[in-house]
Amino acid sequence: MNMQSKQRCLLFVTIGALAACGSDATDGPDAPTDNQPAVDPAHFVAGGLKGAITTTSCTLSGGTTTTCYKIVTVGAPSNRTVGPFCPTKITDGSVAGMWIEGGKTYDLTGDFIANLATFYNDTKWKLYDAAGNINVTNSQVACEAAARPDVDPAYQNYCVECALSYYGGGVERTFLIPVNPVARKSGTGSVGMGGVGVAFDGIVLDGPAPVTAIKAAHTIAAFDDCGGHINAHAGYHYHAATGCSPSVTAADGHAAIIGYALDGYGMYALADASGAEPTGLDNCRGHSDGTRGYHYHVASAGENMFIGCFKGEQGTAN
Amino acid sequence: MSAARLALTVVVFVLVLGLPSPASAHDSGDGNAFMWRACDGRQLDDTCAFQNAVHDLYRGTCQSMSNALVCVRNQPIERAASQLPNRMASSNAQSPRWWQWLAMAGVLAISGAAMVVLHAGKRQR
Ligand SMILES: [Zn+2]
Ligand SMILES: [Zn+2]
Numbered sequence: 001m002n003m004q005s006k007q008r009c010l011l012f013v014t015i016g017a018l019a020a021c022g023s024d025a026t027d028g029p030d031a032p033t034d035n036q037p038a039v040d041p042a043h044f045v046a047g048g049l050k051g052a053i054t055t056t057s058c059t060l061s062g063g064t065t066t067t068c069y070k071i072v073t074v075g076a077p078s079n080r081t082v083g084p085f086c087p088t089k090i091t092d093g094s095v096a097g098m099w100i101e102g103g104k105t106y107d108l109t110g111d112f113i114a115n116l117a118t119f120y121n122d123t124k125w126k127l128y129d130a131a132g133n134i135n136v137t138n139s140q141v142a143c144e145a146a147a148r149p150d151v152d153p154a155y156q157n158y159c160v161e162c163a164l165s166y167y168g169g170g171v172e173r174t175f176l177i178p179v180n181p182v183a184r185k186s187g188t189g190s191v192g193m194g195g196v197g198v199a200f201d202g203i204v205l206d207g208p209a210p211v212t213a214i215k216a217a218h219t220i221a222a223f224d225d226c227g228g229h230i231n232a233h234a235g236y237h238y239h240a241a242t243g244c245s246p247s248v249t250a251a252d253g254h255a256a257i258i259g260y261a262l263d264g265y266g267m268y269a270l271a272d273a274s275g276a277e278p279t280g281l282d283n284c285r286g287h288s289d290g291t292r293g294y295h296y297h298v299a300s301a302g303e304n305m306f307i308g309c310f311k312g313e314q315g316t317a318n
Numbered sequence: 319m320s321a322a323r324l325a326l327t328v329v330v331f332v333l334v335l336g337l338p339s340p341a342s343a344h345d346s347g348d349g350n351a352f353m354w355r356a357c358d359g360r361q362l363d364d365t366c367a368f369q370n371a372v373h374d375l376y377r378g379t380c381q382s383m384s385n386a387l388v389c390v391r392n393q394p395i396e397r398a399a400s401q402l403p404n405r406m407a408s409s410n411a412q413s414p415r416w417w418q419w420l421a422m423a424g425v426l427a428i429s430g431a432a433m434v435v436l437h438a439g440k441r442q443r
Contacts, residue, residue, distance in 0.1 A: 191383045308378070
């Protein structure tokens with residue numbers, strides 16, 4: 001290598017090192033816009049509602065007093081029966097529900113349950129007896145003992161499922177969502193327990209399921225194929241968007257809207273009409289365009305979450 | 319070893335070993351825990367990256383969920399079959415820490431000094 005090419009090489013490497021330092025992703029021109037569309041209550045399916053959506057005065061998480069839509073839901077989708085969740089025998093070849101693991105979704109079949117020890121490389125996993133019957137929580141007492149964060153030791157190595165019939169057919173929920181979203185002046189709001197939004201069938205879109213805690217007790221808190229499951233507090237709730245809940249498609253090929261976040265910004269499906277994911281999402285998984293204003297795109301079903309944070313001031317989910 | 323070769327060695331060392339690689343699902347077999355582990359030692363809004371069980375690459379930022387930081391993807395999933403050329407770039411998805419900045423500054427200083435030495439050597443010929 002002659003001297004000039006050595007210098008060129010050095011320059012290239014130096015520029016490369018500089019370039020490597022400058023790739024920090026920051027929020028780009030995707031902040032909420034002034035011409036932000038209001039929440040459209042007509043998107044909600046009447047069968048999922050306790051009554052008509054009304055308006056009420058509300059105070060948002062940032063202290064802003066404004067007008068909110070009060071959406072009271074019945075806690076059960078009107079267009080389908082929830083479940084199934086757990087298979088009952090390890091020889092059961094049909095697909096019961098779904099499990100989320102390692103960024104992927106898996107069909108919950110008898111075979112999947114039978115192979116959990118291999119799947120997790122942990123011989124403590126054994127959810128079935130000598131006859132091949134899978135341990136499934138089959139009463140309200142059992143489901144609540146197994147579904148709580150500190151799983152009752154008697155229900156370790158269980159496939160956990162609860163029935164809406166234990167809760168009068170559904171746990172009623174009340175959402176207060178600002179009619180006109182209020183952008184935060186700075187920063188973002190973090191996702192906590194209690195939901196990030198509501199789907200158009202009235203079902204709460206919940207934060208990540210604590211799958212690690214669940215698995216420490218060797219239980220499978222089975223989801224149905226729609227990414228939902230039931231507990232005593234939240235009732236039936238979604239942890240993943242799999243296309244089951246009603247959506248409103250866009251004429252321009254943009255992803256369909258599937259619900260609203262608690263801050264009133266629209267929650268849209270992951271992919272557009274051509275199957276492509278959006279680019280340029282901010283840290284909350286949101287961006288802006290001229291038609292929809294600021295809006296979110298939900299994560300994939302295997303990610304066990306919908307959005308990363310709130311760009312606006314949140315209402316409430318109770 | 320010549321100054322230029324020394325500088326090159328340091329640069330390669332820093333780029334290859336100095337920056338953390340994405341958390342991997344294969345580290346523990348603990349499922350989605352790697353999405354949370356990708357933010358170990360990081361702060362809110364730091365960039366992060368992780369791989370799922372089949373080596374698809376997920377890049378995003380650390381966000382607080384129920385008072386713990388989790389890596390929230392905000393880039394399209396890079397499928398394993400098509401992501402090989404991006405593996406090195408994925409390292410850049412991590413926010414540089416103070417010691418990485420220090421290392422980079424050292425690299426630049428060494429590179430600059432090497433260029434001066436080389437330039438002087440060329441003029442002597
Ligand atoms: Zn849940
Ligand atoms: Zn969009």
